[in-house]
Amino acid sequence: MKAQPWPVVVSLYVVFLLIPLFWLITLSFKTEVEITQHFTIWPHDPTLDNFLLIFTVSSWWMGYVHAGIYVVMNVLISLTVALPAAYAFSRSKFRMKKPLFISLLFFRLLAPIIMVVPFTEIFYDIGLFDTHIAVALAHCYFNVPIAIWILEGAISAIPPEMDQSAAVDGHSLLSFLCRVLVPTIAPTIAVAAFFCFMFSWVEYVLSGALTAVNAKPISGIMMRVASVSEGDYGVLAAVSLVGFVPGIVFFLLVRRHLLQGFAIGRV
């Protein structure tokens, strides 16, 4: 494709994206009084109090830890479940394959809020309420189908001859999946992991409802703070800025894979 000129619209869009982000950053350094009573572009009286609060009060920073734990669990479970499933969808022929594959997407179409009550009830009944694994499993409900979709595209792009030659080389199915398939579609796995991560990290309805004290994630704490005090803008801004950090780190780690994965086709 011929190179597109670096155009006006994209620049405008970038500016449009940047302005609220800029405001988010300045908010985090402002005092509550400054935010609600004076208009200043740059913080007039910059303060680190908002950030200090997050890192000194344990329920705040533990919130990040809790979220981190279940997000990692979720990504690992989603991928281990989705990879064989995607392989099956891609390679074997069985009745109802196509409708089943399409109906997978419907799980992603359920809004988390619809599932709050049944999930709470189920996890309460099996004694997993307020644990990390409960949130991780609940998120799998939404992430596994998407991961299967993403991975299936990549696996189908690989010629079946590769499976056969691996079988000739003496690989069992399991060792083929781990040693041959995974390295080959690593970029796509990164994309799938990123999508799972993204969903799980920002989801707050289920993660808030399924936890009480022991596993309360940062988003749940934010919800609570936001609903109790009418807008603690500075603190919320600081919390979400810190919340960007894992996302950006993760993104930078998989960046090259991500762009390659996009190139393969299915997101």
Place this chain on the structure above:
Amino acid sequence: MLVVIGVWPLALVVFYSVHENFGAESVFVGTQWYSQAYFSSDFQNNLLRSFGFSILALTLELPLGLFIALRLPRKGKLLSALVVLMVLPLLTPNIVVGYLFKALSLPNTGLLTRAILIFGLDLNLNNPIAAWCVIILMDVWHWTSLVVLFAYAGLKAIPEEYYRAASVDAASGWAVFRYVQWPKLKLMLSVAAILRFMDTFMIYAEPLAVTHGGPKTATSFVASAFFQSKKTQFELGFGAAISVTCFAIVVVFAFVLFKLVTRQSQTT
């Protein structure tokens, strides 16, 4: 096995929606919750507003996202930087986006309020139109990047040879778009459209943060009512009836869109 795990919670919701629930006991009440929901004017109005919001958001986000994806540089550092920037809104929790835009439109001290004042306009969230504009703007900021990424992924999947063939034929820019890019983009865009439809249709946290559903009920949507009925009065059945309805609407939308896309690709 997977299907059972997947269907069980959904079946529970359907079960709630046709029963009167008292703790552990439940009595079958048939379609009582459904009729109660459908005949309430609150629900009807919320439903209309949700449709309106989804349609507005989609008509802004899809073309904009597509347009930007077509204009993105093909490779290089610039592309990575742009993608990082575009991913940031997607990584912002909904509730933060809500409060961020509330902060942007605070009376007197919000950046947006000030910017609009330059044009001599007064941004007042008590004005329904202003409230809608802010919420739409918020959704466009938050989610257009998703459409860009999907469309971009679709574009990247088009082999270079197609473009070469097109340039041999001296195809115009529009023809390249219509016959080379569009057929590949269609599916990706419809997946993006379905995801966006679902999210916008079930939106509640952001408007709740920005406007508390007001002025009056101008920005309360299906899911906001549903959230209230679940959290405050805890009428399980009523909430479940609304859930099932919303899910059905989203599924029908997805189904129709898929049918349209696949039929078109057979005829062209």
